[in-house]
Amino acid sequence: MTQVCADCTVRREALCGSLDDTELLDLHRLGRRRILERGETLNWAGDGDGVCANLLSGVLKVSACTADGREQIVGLCYPADFVGSPFVDTSHFTVSALTEAEVCVFPRGAFEGLLAVHGRMERLLLQRTFAALDDTRGRLLVLSRNTAEQKVAGFISNMAERARGTDCRARADGPATFDLPLTRGQIADVLGLTIETVSRQLTRLKAAGILALPGVRAVTVRDAAALRARAGMD
Amino acid sequence: MTQVCADCTVRREALCGSLDDTELLDLHRLGRRRILERGETLNWAGDGDGVCANLLSGVLKVSACTADGREQIVGLCYPADFVGSPFVDTSHFTVSALTEAEVCVFPRGAFEGLLAVHGRMERLLLQRTFAALDDTRGRLLVLSRNTAEQKVAGFISNMAERARGTDCRARADGPATFDLPLTRGQIADVLGLTIETVSRQLTRLKAAGILALPGVRAVTVRDAAALRARAGMD
DNA sequence: CGGCTGATTGAATCGCCTCAAAGAGCGTGG
DNA sequence: CCACGCTCTTTGAGGCGATTCAATCAGCCG
Numbered sequence: 001m002t003q004v005c006a007d008c009t010v011r012r013e014a015l016c017g018s019l020d021d022t023e024l025l026d027l028h029r030l031g032r033r034r035i036l037e038r039g040e041t042l043n044w045a046g047d048g049d050g051v052c053a054n055l056l057s058g059v060l061k062v063s064a065c066t067a068d069g070r071e072q073i074v075g076l077c078y079p080a081d082f083v084g085s086p087f088v089d090t091s092h093f094t095v096s097a098l099t100e101a102e103v104c105v106f107p108r109g110a111f112e113g114l115l116a117v118h119g120r121m122e123r124l125l126l127q128r129t130f131a132a133l134d135d136t137r138g139r140l141l142v143l144s145r146n147t148a149e150q151k152v153a154g155f156i157s158n159m160a161e162r163a164r165g166t167d168c169r170a171r172a173d174g175p176a177t178f179d180l181p182l183t184r185g186q187i188a189d190v191l192g193l194t195i196e197t198v199s200r201q202l203t204r205l206k207a208a209g210i211l212a213l214p215g216v217r218a219v220t221v222r223d224a225a226a227l228r229a230r231a232g233m234d
Numbered sequence: 235m236t237q238v239c240a241d242c243t244v245r246r247e248a249l250c251g252s253l254d255d256t257e258l259l260d261l262h263r264l265g266r267r268r269i270l271e272r273g274e275t276l277n278w279a280g281d282g283d284g285v286c287a288n289l290l291s292g293v294l295k296v297s298a299c300t301a302d303g304r305e306q307i308v309g310l311c312y313p314a315d316f317v318g319s320p321f322v323d324t325s326h327f328t329v330s331a332l333t334e335a336e337v338c339v340f341p342r343g344a345f346e347g348l349l350a351v352h353g354r355m356e357r358l359l360l361q362r363t364f365a366a367l368d369d370t371r372g373r374l375l376v377l378s379r380n381t382a383e384q385k386v387a388g389f390i391s392n393m394a395e396r397a398r399g400t401d402c403r404a405r406a407d408g409p410a411t412f413d414l415p416l417t418r419g420q421i422a423d424v425l426g427l428t429i430e431t432v433s434r435q436l437t438r439l440k441a442a443g444i445l446a447l448p449g450v451r452a453v454t455v456r457d458a459a460a461l462r463a464r465a466g467m468d
Numbered sequence: 469c470g471g472c473t474g475a476t477t478g479a480a481t482c483g484c485c486t487c488a489a490a491g492a493g494c495g496t497g498g
Numbered sequence: 499c500c501a502c503g504c505t506c507t508t509t510g511a512g513g514c515g516a517t518t519c520a521a522t523c524a525g526c527c528g
Contacts, residue, residue: 064375067466072379074371085368087361092368115360119353126349126356127321129363134319134326136370137308141298144377144426145306148484184507192378194485199508216493216507232301382516418475431516433476450475450525469528476523483516491508498501 004028008104013080014054015128018120026114031104036060036097042105043084043095050091052084052111058101059181062093063189073190075136078162082128086112099181143192146232151191152201154231156211160221175212177220205230238262242338247314248288249362252354260348265338270294270331276339277318277329284325286318286345292335293415296327297423307424309370312396316362320346333415377426380466385425386435388465390445394455409446411454439464 004024005011016027036042036058043050045064055077062075062083074093077083085091086108106114115122142151163178182190188198205211210227212220221227228234238258239245250261270276270292277284279298289311296309296317308327311317319325320342340348349356376385397412416424422432439445444461446454455461462468 062371064371066375066379067468070379072375074374085364087364088368093371116353116357119350119356122353122356122360123350126360126363129360129367130319130321133363133367133370134322136367136374137296137298137327140308140370140374140377141300141306143374145300145304183505195507196486196509197484200484203508234301417473428517429475430477430518434516437476471528472526474523474525476521478521479519481516481518484514486513487511489508489510491506493506494504496502496504498499 008056010054010056010080015082015121015124016054018124019118023118026117027106030106030110030114034103034105036101036103038097038100041094041096042103043091043093045092045094047091048089049108050084050088050095051105052082052086052108053103053105055079055081055083056102056104059098060095060101060103061098061186061189062095064093071189072192073186074139075132076190082125084108084111086115086125098186148191148193148197149201149204149230150232151193152187152198153205153210153227154233155187155191156202156205156219156221157224157227157231157233160219160224160227175220175222176224177212177214177218179215179217180219242290244288244290244314249316249355249358250288252358253352257352260351261340264340264344264348268337268339270335270337272331272334275328275330276337277325277327279326279328281325282323283342284318284322284329285339286316286320286342287337287339289313289315289317290336290338292331292333294329294335294337295332295420295423296329298327305423306426307420308373309366310424316359318342318345320349320359332420382425382427382431383435383438383464384466385427386421386432387439387444387461388467389421389425390436390439390453390455391458391461391465391467394453394458394461409454409456410458411448411452413449413451414453 004021005016005028008016011017016024019027042053042060057079060077060083061073062077063071063073065071083095083103115125142154146154159180160176160178164176180187184198185195188195191198202211202213205227206213208226210221210223210230212222214220238255239250239262242250245251250258253261276287276294291313294311294317295307296311297305297307299305317329317337349359376388380388393414394410394412398410414421418432419429422429425432436445436447439461440447442460444457444464446456448454
């Protein structure tokens with residue numbers, strides 16, 4: 001009994017954290033673990049009923065496309081995040097893996113049924129959905145009003161902040177090095193820019209001594225305060 | 235008993251529609267009707283605990299500001315919509331009235347308590363929040379990837395569609411005239427453009443014979459299909 | 469009638485995109 | 499081991515679209 005989901009790395013932080021061991025059985029019966037390769041898609045826009053899932057490891061993107069095929073990433077998902085749109089008949093967004101990822105997948109209908117039974121989980125999902133809405137609204141402001149420099153500086157600043165939480169080798173305010181889980185092109189798709197503009201802005205931040213780029217994926221923040229200032233975060 | 239909220243014009247469509255008459259008493263005890271003047275603010279960004287409300291009539295905007303004071307409208311609210319962010323400690327957005335409006339206001343804490351008791355209402359709110367998230371994500375795509383012409387054409391198209399629902403004098407596909415509840419400047423704030431650009435695009439659509447602008451607030455859609463085409467909606 | 473707010477139109481600038489070429493990193497296969 | 503092809507990145511040159519700045523115009527109210 002207590003073995004159920006015992007090996008789950010995000011049990012505490014995920015939605016399931018609201019369930020006790022007996023309740024967890026319900027969920028466990030419905031869920032299936034699944035590994036996603038880098039680039040693999042979990043859910044296509046336009047699909048009849050999308051899946052619901054908890055992200056165990058890796059990073060996912062939620063994206064939409066214009067009629068002429070350009071992409072916009074409208075959300076990123078990190079471990080313990082909930083993924084999917086319950087109650088939405090045909091999903092408008094595509095969910096795919098930016099890195100290799102592991103998810104715990106539930107059929108949408110069954111998951112909805114579970115929500116009705118487990119009030120605490122529904123409550124937690126409601127809170128998270130409001131948080132996601134707030135986050136997306138904030139991103140709306142950034143995308144429409146910020147310059148390319150502000151967007152890139154803000155993005156790196158956020159990613160550094162997130163990396164500090166995950167990775168404890170960088171403590172306090174000292175220079176922190178971390179690997180971006182996104183390519184330049186994917187960063188461009190998040191920020192509503194082009195690859196070239198992202199690259200140019202990173203080069204500028206490096207030239208200003210604010211960043212170092214030791215590898216193609218690695219970033220070192222040498223001056224977090226200056227970075228935040230360039231992001232217009234003050 | 236059955237008199238409670240009997241005069242509410244949006245009783246059916248709003249969140250309260252999920253409650254029966256006895257349950258409604260709980261809500262009714264907590265709620266207060268309030269009239270908002272055009273331009274008046276219901277809730278400031280940064281406020282300790284924001285209010286929750288149902289919109290009875292009029293149009294509200296949800297907006298954010300950059301550090302240097304430029305505004306971005308991140309959402310619009312129409313009658314029967316729910317307004318506010320339960321579970322969010324300090325609200326990040328300002329809610330104000332674009333037109334004269336009437337709202338049914340609840341203290342945040344009390345409203346949260348009510349959600350816990352009335353599961354159907356919580357469920358309905360969850361569904362609406364997911365819908366709002368989807369909508370906001372869609373807007374993210376538009377703001378970051380569409381041209382000024384696509385944005386303006388799409389906006390007018392959407393507003394015309396909404397007006398057709400409210401106002402039945404325009405039937406079928408014939409030319410439909412309606413009043414915009416927003417000034418040019420407010421449209422610019424929704425679309426992430428400037429007043430001048432919005433004005434120029436409207437002039438272009440008028441010159442192309444797609445729109446007529448009989449008054450400063452009034453719009454007539456002469457060719458809905460062409461409008462949709464310019465919005466990149468095909 | 470002036471004073472106000474909001475809308476329109478024009479001219480010039482600037483930021484980002486587009487197009488293009490070259491360089492870096494990396495796995496594969498000879 | 500090196501050559502090759504592939505993807506991703508960097509850098510440059512030029513163009514276009516939206517902004518900025520500025521002036522005029524329309525509607526409304528005191």
